[in-house]
Amino acid sequence: MDFLIDIDTNIFLFFNGMHCDFVDRFMKLSSDRFVWVPLYVSLLVALVRMFGWRKAVIITLAAVAAVAASDQLCATFIRPEVQRLRPANLENPLSVLVHVVDGYRGGSYGFPSCHAANTFALVGLLLPVVRNMRFSIAMLVWALLNCYSRIHLGVHYPGDLLVGGLIGVSIGLICFYIVRLIAFGGNIASGRTNVYLRKPFYSSDIVAVVFIMTLAVILLASI
Numbered sequence: 001m002d003f004l005i006d007i008d009t010n011i012f013l014f015f016n017g018m019h020c021d022f023v024d025r026f027m028k029l030s031s032d033r034f035v036w037v038p039l040y041v042s043l044l045v046a047l048v049r050m051f052g053w054r055k056a057v058i059i060t061l062a063a064v065a066a067v068a069a070s071d072q073l074c075a076t077f078i079r080p081e082v083q084r085l086r087p088a089n090l091e092n093p094l095s096v097l098v099h100v101v102d103g104y105r106g107g108s109y110g111f112p113s114c115h116a117a118n119t120f121a122l123v124g125l126l127l128p129v130v131r132n133m134r135f136s137i138a139m140l141v142w143a144l145l146n147c148y149s150r151i152h153l154g155v156h157y158p159g160d161l162l163v164g165g166l167i168g169v170s171i172g173l174i175c176f177y178i179v180r181l182i183a184f185g186g187n188i189a190s191g192r193t194n195v196y197l198r199k200p201f202y203s204s205d206i207v208a209v210v211f212i213m214t215l216a217v218i219l220l221a222s223i
Helices: 002-016 021-030 033-082 093-097 114-130 133-152 158-184 205-222
Strands: none
Touching: 002 133, 002 158, 021 133, 021 205, 033 114, 033 133, 033 158, 033 205, 114 133, 114 158, 133 158, 133 205
16 A cells, blocks of 8 residues: 555656646636536537427436435545645645645545546436537547646645546436436437538537537636
8 A cells, every 4th residue: 555655656756746837827727627627518508409399407406416426425425534634734644745726725625636536427327318520529638627627726636536537427328327317318319300410510519619618718828
């Protein structure tokens, strides 16, 4: 265990040490949940266009449940038991080596990461529902960017993110199987409306476009 902790710490210090003012601003904005509100709205629009209101509402409720379950499992049940201090926490001796941005140090404990659990809960649920390459790439890049930003800001070790991501994906997949059973009778493919899939601009591409546009805004705001 000490060996794994040492590896985790060394990886963290390596990536946390690579910083400049522009990247600091970019990572801080990327880590903000509210900056991604347009992405969440585009997800709902895409789901409605692909599956109709009834199925979209079921999927949305499942997404909310997946994120809530992931967040509560990590924050309420696991963190108080493990009590692993965040790298930037002033009670952690490592904090003197940690680069922080604008004094942000997070809460007391960071294992596992709620950011990673929440984002990958959405990935675990939505990727097998939508099954579109550009959509999948956009969602994965979004989730990985959120995770990496937490290392850059000094509030999570890579191990926090890895375990949080695994928890999120697991819960997301469980919710996916429930959605498949309730909304699609066990067969996602049969629930698609062919007219939407025949369009040159797929409904799921809306998400990829909004992600790129939001990313561009974050880049411009970081300059």
